[in-house]
Amino acid sequence: MGLRDPQSPPMSGTKGRGYANALYGVADYLVLPIGMLLAAPFLLRHLGTAQYGVWILASAAVSSGGIVSGSFGDAVIKYVGDCRGRGDWPGVIRIVRNMISINLLLSGILATALWYLAPYVTRHIVKVDLELQTICLRSLRIGSGLLLMKSIESVFISTLRAFETYGSTVRISICSRIAILTSAIVLTRCGRDVVWIMVATLFISTAGTLAQALALKKKIGSFSPMPSWHRKTVSDVAAFGTFSWLQAISSVAFSHADRFFVGFFMGAPAVAYYGLCVQAAQPIHGLISSGLHFLFPHLSARLPVAPLSEIRRKVATAFKINVALVGTLSLPLIVFGSRILTAWIGPAFGQQPLLMFPTIVCSFALLGMNVTAHYTLLAVGHVRVVTYLNLLAGIVMLLVMAMLIPNRGLQGAALARLVYGPITCLAYFHLYKIIWRAEPHTFLPQSSIYKVAATGTD
Secondary structure, eight states, X not given: OOOOOTTSOOSSOHHHHHHHHHHHHHHHHHHHHHHHHHHHHHXXXXXXXXXXXXXXXXXXXXXXXXXXXXXXXXXXXXXXXXXXXXXXXXXXHHHHHHHHHHHHHHHHHHHHHHHHHHHHXXXXXXXXOHHHHHHHHHHHHHHHHHHHHHHHHHHHHHHHHHTTOOHHHHHHHHHHHHHHHHHHHHHHHTTOOHHHHHHHHHHHHHHHHHHHHHHHHHHHOSXXXXXXXXXXXXXXXXXXXXXXXXXHHXXXXXXXXXXXXXXHHHOHHHHHHHHHHXXXXXXXXXXXXXXXXXXXXXXXXXXXXXXXXXXXXXXXXXXXXHHHHHHHHHHHHHHHHHHHHHHHHOHHHHTSOTTHHHHHHHHHHHHHTTHHHHHHHHHTTOHHHHHHHHHHHHHHHHHHHHHHHHHHHHXXXXXXXXXXXXHHTTHHHHHHHHXXXXXXXXXXXXXXXXXXXXXXXO
């Protein structure tokens, strides 16, 4: 018999909680890009363009590894949401402990790869300056440890989000990001280099992970954070999570791998300017994705009990909001964005390709259109469709980028990003088929994890 969670919100009254979660998701996302843009002029002036580019690359390496190693987070949200709907709290703890094992395994492999590939990456990005090569090498290797910590933290964050209460986890994330940016400014002001910033980031992230664990303890009660390996639970989670993992690889291609392409072909200073454009434009997709993220755990919990008409109504409403947000966020940036960045960063930015930033804005607007289909397909268990489309989009984008950057430089990198979004939007054809043209029983997910949660033991 499952334990009852006295703090779990009731299934009714989800509309108000959905709005609150949307606001929390937006706030969580906004802190980092806004903070980076505000700090950019100061950091560029004190670090220099080359070191700033190294910091972006090291952060991209950690973020990429974190996305891949923590990509089973969608499986956590789905199956913890399932357990929550059935009141199976021991099943929640079982999933958490097994996910820590999976994430540590994945992040351990990636951290080791980053450690040993760091010299190779450094030599190709920083070709002449030996001092900068040392800074780049040490920063990437510190990122290996940071990657391990981020993978553990992602388990706690995903579990908390599965309960549709984003408040506590978002407040911790915001505090951590503000502390990291503040430490970067202070250390840079004191004459320290990127290595010191990476060390400070590691310590702050460790504290943030502990805080997330305590927040989860308040939600589900005392639990052991020690890794566990329950074969059946791992097998069931992996059935969903493996596709989510492949999807994360394609996401990395759009979010971070492009910066490595720019670095390999054009060097660290070019990464600094390109990275600033991406940071300024990615809130278009990031805000929409963060704001509508609650749709995933909400639909996961509602599918077993809600009529199909309700699911259709929620999806249709989400899509209308999705389209309105894309237009509202992208049009001002397309028209005024380049001028604003030139005034903020300095005249050097104005010397970059004229259409680079508007093109990058359009790429994020096209990607932002797929958010509703993305989360709905995950909630109904059709993760394969999402995965295959994202993998195809990532592969095509990188191939086009490899062809265009040598001839067209940064403008070529920006143009290559345009192919990603339209490919992922093909998910709407599948969504229409399973929601509007099929009978309810043809898409309601039924996982064997339901049977395991009540009887399995660690």
